[in-house]
Amino acid sequence: MRVLLALVLVAFSVCAMAQSPLPDRVLHGEISGRDNHTYRNVPFDVPAGTTRITVDFQYTGKDQHTTIDLGLLGPDGFRGQDGFRGWSGGSKHIFTVSATDATPSFLPGAIRPGQWTLLLGIPNIRPNAHAQYTARIWFAHDAAGAWGPDALNLPLRSQAGWYRGDLHMHGAHSDGSCTSQSGTQRVPCPLFVTVNQAVARGLDFIALSDHNTISQFNDIRELQPYFDRLLLIPAREITTFQGHANLFGVIQPVDFRVGSASVPDWNTLLRNVAPLHGLISINHPIRADDESCMGCGWASAKPIDMHLVQAIEAVNGLDAMVPALSGVSFWQDQLNKGFHLTAVGGSDNHDAKLVLPTPGGSSLIGTPTTVVHASELSMPAILEGIRAGHVFIDVQGTRDRMLDLAARIDNRSAEMGDTLSAPAGGTVHVTVSVAALAGDHIDMIVDGKPLQTNADFAIHDARQTVSFDWPSDGKRHWIRADVRGAGGELLMVGNPVYING
Structure with a gap:
């Protein structure tokens, strides 16, 4: 207690x-x-x-x-x-x-x-x-x-485990709005409304990612000591005319004017923020870049150095329901190019009081949920877990669904995000563990293509483990798992284990 x-x-x-x-x-x-x-x-x-x-x-x-x-x-x-x-x-x-x-x-x-x-x-x-x-x-x-040797650096929980959070949301410090107390008008939505809703959704952490600003960080100083079961991570959505990206764990001002004389391109911006030791995630990369969502799609004028990026927002809000909008394919293209980038999700919520998602609009806080295996519930540990790829995405933002993947050869093993050496002729033993997904189906994916195997990937029980052997050819590959519902809808997105990375 x-x-x-x-x-x-x-x-x-x-x-x-x-x-x-x-x-x-x-x-x-x-x-x-x-x-x-x-x-x-x-x-x-x-x-x-x-x-x-x-x-x-x-x-x-x-x-x-x-x-x-x-x-x-x-x-x-x-x-x-x-x-x-x-x-x-x-x-x-x-x-x-x-x-x-x-x-x-x-x-x-x-x-x-x-x-x-x-x-x-x-x-x-x-x-x-x-x-x-x-x-x-x-x-x-x-x-x-930068964040100071004070309570905000301390773990809210010191135990290792899976922690559920939302990495993308907006409030009064940018363009988030909600109904006023009387319900008679829309107003900039105060940060405490967002935080209360995250608590009600059962989340362990949220990243407060208003557009380009850092004014919300001062509110975090006030709110965090009270909310001692919900970690508030300082973030911002770097919003440009050539795409958006979240920057986590950094509170210094950043010149976001990509295309200007001072920041001619995204590579310049990424090199500028690299010494700040934050974490960069490209947001909703496959989106329209027009008057309906200006600058939303990833449209860098020149190829960027993906070595300077740590994550891709593979699921934004409800876009997993529309594969043409989901960032999963963009993310997998980067994996096939040899980059180890972590898939994350974020609600992109703009109305913390939202009860039901709006078609083509904002989704509920925590939908989707990014679930991170971390050494503790603290900002450094959560960000390190994301960097390491120890992450899965719960597309519908439930409180109990789980997805884990591990691979082993001889006495060596790896979890999601890790690299496993497997010589040609070796056999990799792969194990997928799921919970609260009975009636659904595991999809195994190797290098972006469905895995052909005789294993039974139907989920019959509340908690279930499926194992199979995969022969290694000694070359570079990646293996990951998704879970789909009976209608084919995407429910869970797993990060890969890298073979011979």
Whole structure:
């Protein structure tokens, strides 16, 4: 049973510090009864090139009701336009600020080099009491520390397992809308409505991918500590006139103007974001590129370097129902060219309050669901699971359908996304495991073509495993599994095991 939220936040902070790199500054001080009802400035220098400041402030004497409130001032103190950066009272002992986002109580803004100040307020300390404080301060200079050593870096669950999520959605920070509280008008849909709906859908994670903007990341700072069972992943849909792609796990601004003098083509953009250590997924690649959906289809003016891409949105919303619109064929073409790209799905939801999908329009949050096998429920682990290809897509976004594939030869084995060496003449033993798909049928696919075998791929039971042997010719191949319903509809999309990758 989960503990109270307050205890969760305390545990988050303690664990965060244990897992964080060593601080760049450590400040110590002492207060006594003479400091009651006073303010104290604790200055520290911020070096040039700093993009984020994160502070962990601890003090003793709480058992004697000593209280220290905490604020932050920039180089101009209270005089400058961006000098005052926030005041949390005693509600937080860890906070972060950057140009793009900040912990609630604090303000995002430029991180100017110079002397900054921790502002301490002492509303209570007994006349004969003494208390010691320690402030540990981190300075981030690049993407590696961009999300800060705080609760947002911590796993919501520390167990390895399959985690279900939605990687594509829009809200008030771009073009997502929903009916207002009274239901009388459509308004930009607040982020908390999206998050609540994701909880109702039973998801473990969502990526908040508004078009080109990063303003939603500040809302994530506020919402994530409360939603301690739903991981909120910072993302954006890089939206250009030559196609769209989601960028996950990066919060820095990115110049998205493909076709401009500064970003002449997609390769330039991809090379620019590569050092930020995010994950790129090409979105809905087979779509119209006209007035009905300007720039939606993948229409790069020149071939792009697929080595700079990690994933393809093979299923967007309900497009698996229309093979001509689905990205599966585009994805499989890349696999046949030798690229190891992970198939993912996303609802592309634009109305979080949607109850039923609209034909040719928005689908429900979590439809489809991308299911990731990860070491824990955290942003780094989910993104690493996607990079590794440990993923299947539940097209209809159920809570319980499962699809797994493993391959083995001798004492070596591989799961979806892995590579298995199989010499010519060797026999690869392939196992497909499914759940909650009784009455449906497994389709095995090798190099984009149906596999011809005598194995029975009909699913008879609530949980079932099907195995067969596949002879290797020593050449490069890929093997994967889909599941189709009785009417031939695509229900599940599996990622491949690569043979002799």
